[in-house]
Amino acid sequence: xxxVTQSSRYLVKRTGEKVFLECVQDMDHENMFWYRQDPGxxxxxxxxxxxxxxxxxxxxPEGYSxxxxxxxxxxxxxxSASTNQTSMYLCASSFVAGGxxxxxxxxxxRLTVL
Amino acid sequence: AQSVSQHNHHVILSEAAxxxxxxxxxxxxxxxxxxxxxxxxxxLQLLLKYFSxxxxxxxxxxxxxxxxxxxxxxxxxxxxxxWSDTAEYFCAxxxxxxxxxxxxxxxxxxxxxxxx
Numbered sequence: 386x387x388x389v390t391q392s393s394r395y396l397v398k399r400t401g402e403k404v405f406l407e408c409v410q411d412m413d414h415e416n417m418f419w420y421r422q423d424p425g426x427x428x429x430x431x432x433x434x435x436x437x438x439x440x441x442x443x444x445x446p447e448g449y450s451x452x453x454x455x456x457x458x459x460x461x462x463x464x465s466a467s468t469n470q471t472s473m474y475l476c477a478s479s480f481v482a483g484g485x486x487x488x489x490x491x492x493x494x495r496l497t498v499l
Numbered sequence: 500a501q502s503v504s505q506h507n508h509h510v511i512l513s514e515a516a517x518x519x520x521x522x523x524x525x526x527x528x529x530x531x532x533x534x535x536x537x538x539x540x541x542x543l544q545l546l547l548k549y550f551s552x553x554x555x556x557x558x559x560x561x562x563x564x565x566x567x568x569x570x571x572x573x574x575x576x577x578x579x580x581x582w583s584d585t586a587e588y589f590c591a592x593x594x595x596x597x598x599x600x601x602x603x604x605x606x607x608x609x610x611x612x613x614x615x
Contacts, residue, residue, distance in 0.1 A: 420602070420605075425508065425608075427503075427505075427589060427605040427607040427608045428591075428603070428605040429605070430602035430603070430604075443602050444602075475543065486531070486593070487533070487545060487548060488603055490535075490544075493543075
């Protein structure tokens with residue numbers, strides 16, 4: 386079974402703090418993704434990566450950055466947390482294939498910024 | 500940019516009722532379609548997916564969905580719902596252009612409540 390793990394289920398930070406959210410997958414997937422989930426808005430793509438050290442902006446990258454130094458690990462960074470970044474953050478991964486792809490999701494990190 | 504529209508944000512049904520949740524997408528190219536479910540307190544799980552072939556796809560827990568290309572729709576159905584189907588349901592689309600490294604585009608979700 387594919388396993389995508391996230392470092393924390395719940396996190397509380399203060400405005401202005403630098404925040405790191407970590408994601409690890411154990412299936413040697415090339416692609417990794419960060420989404421945020423907000424009530425009434427569904428999931429929105431923040432950043433994704435299709436290879437080590439490669440990254441692409443998603444639909445809402447402002448205020449975030451990412452790091453992928455190893456294939457299995459994809460970090461989301463909030464350089465200076467703000468209250469509007471209070472949300473549920475979901476990490477996902479998928480493999481590269483000659484055909485369609487399915488993404489596997491982690492359990493999520495609920496971040497509260499005070 | 501592609502978009503996904505889910506028609507109902509909140510649905511309340513009684514047990515044994517039939518369910519249909521609507522999903523329409525905006526992109527006309529080759530797409531892969533998914534329904535994900537999130538049970539209370541649990542992580543997002545794949546319910547079913549359409550890649551190609553038979554437009555009627557069957558998923559877990561008795562769910563099915565029909566892809567109608569001419570209508571850009573991928574509606575989710577279940578003939579008889581159970582209390583345990585109470586959850587948030589998300590329709591998602593990904594553009595297939597080889598490799599599939601892009602992210603999924605999700606609808607805003609439908610919160611389904613099944614009353615005993």
